[in-house]
Amino acid sequence: MVPIVTTPRLMAVGGGALAELPDILRHLGLSRPLVVTDPYIARCGILERATALLDSAPIRWSVFSDTVPDPTTAVVETGARHLAEGGFDSLVAIGGGSSIDTAKAMSVLAANGGQMRDYKVPAEIPKAGAPIVAVPTTAGTGSEVTRFSVITDTATDEKMLIAGLACCPLAAIVDYELTLSMPLRLTADTGLDSLTHAIEAYVSRRANPFTDGLAKNAMGLIARHIRTACAEPGNRPAREAMMLGATTAGMAFSNASVCLVHGMSRPIGAFFHVPHGLSNAMLLPEITAFSVPAALERYADCARAMGVAEEDEGSQAAVARLLDELRALNHDLKVPTPRAWGIDAARYHDLLPVMASQALGSGSPANNPRVPTHDEIIELYRRVYG
Numbered sequence: 001m002v003p004i005v006t007t008p009r010l011m012a013v014g015g016g017a018l019a020e021l022p023d024i025l026r027h028l029g030l031s032r033p034l035v036v037t038d039p040y041i042a043r044c045g046i047l048e049r050a051t052a053l054l055d056s057a058p059i060r061w062s063v064f065s066d067t068v069p070d071p072t073t074a075v076v077e078t079g080a081r082h083l084a085e086g087g088f089d090s091l092v093a094i095g096g097g098s099s100i101d102t103a104k105a106m107s108v109l110a111a112n113g114g115q116m117r118d119y120k121v122p123a124e125i126p127k128a129g130a131p132i133v134a135v136p137t138t139a140g141t142g143s144e145v146t147r148f149s150v151i152t153d154t155a156t157d158e159k160m161l162i163a164g165l166a167c168c169p170l171a172a173i174v175d176y177e178l179t180l181s182m183p184l185r186l187t188a189d190t191g192l193d194s195l196t197h198a199i200e201a202y203v204s205r206r207a208n209p210f211t212d213g214l215a216k217n218a219m220g221l222i223a224r225h226i227r228t229a230c231a232e233p234g235n236r237p238a239r240e241a242m243m244l245g246a247t248t249a250g251m252a253f254s255n256a257s258v259c260l261v262h263g264m265s266r267p268i269g270a271f272f273h274v275p276h277g278l279s280n281a282m283l284l285p286e287i288t289a290f291s292v293p294a295a296l297e298r299y300a301d302c303a304r305a306m307g308v309a310e311e312d313e314g315s316q317a318a319v320a321r322l323l324d325e326l327r328a329l330n331h332d333l334k335v336p337t338p339r340a341w342g343i344d345a346a347r348y349h350d351l352l353p354v355m356a357s358q359a360l361g362s363g364s365p366a367n368n369p370r371v372p373t374h375d376e377i378i379e380l381y382r383r384v385y386g
Ligand SMILES: [Fe+2]
Pocket: 141, 193, 194, 197, 262, 276
């Protein structure tokens, strides 16, 4: 089957791109945005810069600044009511993946009614809602260009995957200058998330020639700059590379899907509130080792794209270097095991059957080069615990 590729209609990419916000809204015929953000962005000056630009246009705006990390159905429902009642024609999401995912879910819920869980994958979203202009302030989730949103069900603690054209922003403003003040931990976690997106998009059973190029480009950028971006927060070339890497990785996995790492990562995040990129990183080396036998050449390509293996090096040797590099990255960027992060052993082991069922239920493991059974997922969770 020919891949159907989804991307935003307009993108402004580069340092200072935020200034394009009023023009982008105008080009798209949008004049009454609800700005969706979190309390930190509302405080740190970024929201103020964005609203000053809107004021100077002039464009009338309102703000919903109650988004939370690991966005919940409760917050989405409040936001959707706000959106439906305020006469808005668009959403401007400013923040990390959580704010952008919240805006997507608000748009879906306000347009279609019902409850968020009605739209959980594999459900289809009947109609697209208010269009979204996404402005990422982290270099990680790629949510500014993806057709996915991840929302935690307040009732069950499940991280639900919501997918469809209705979730793809109409426009993205990708301005690396907004990431210059990100602290080390956030830079590392979000950067490792985008590296995981690129690798998973490349080895996915749904990869295609369009996504392959984007994924390899992203891997090269992220692998070569992530340590510098963490060590030198103000290093502009490193920040720019990480932002481009995150967005291109987002375009890749939005159209090729993620695989087993993300499938297993969501339950860890939902039950133990481990930041998304961190739980991916906890899993990435072991899941890669598990998956390599089914896609040796693809993983060898990843090593070459990341610059840790020579172009003419044999695939077996290249894959060994990839595994070494993934473990070294976790060491250098101080990624703990679930045990070292403080997750209680008894609770973790009790929850493994539920976590494995949720991982399989998300559909992501079915895209993995080696598709695991329920028991194999439990065994992998045991192996990474530490
Ligand atoms: Fe992710």
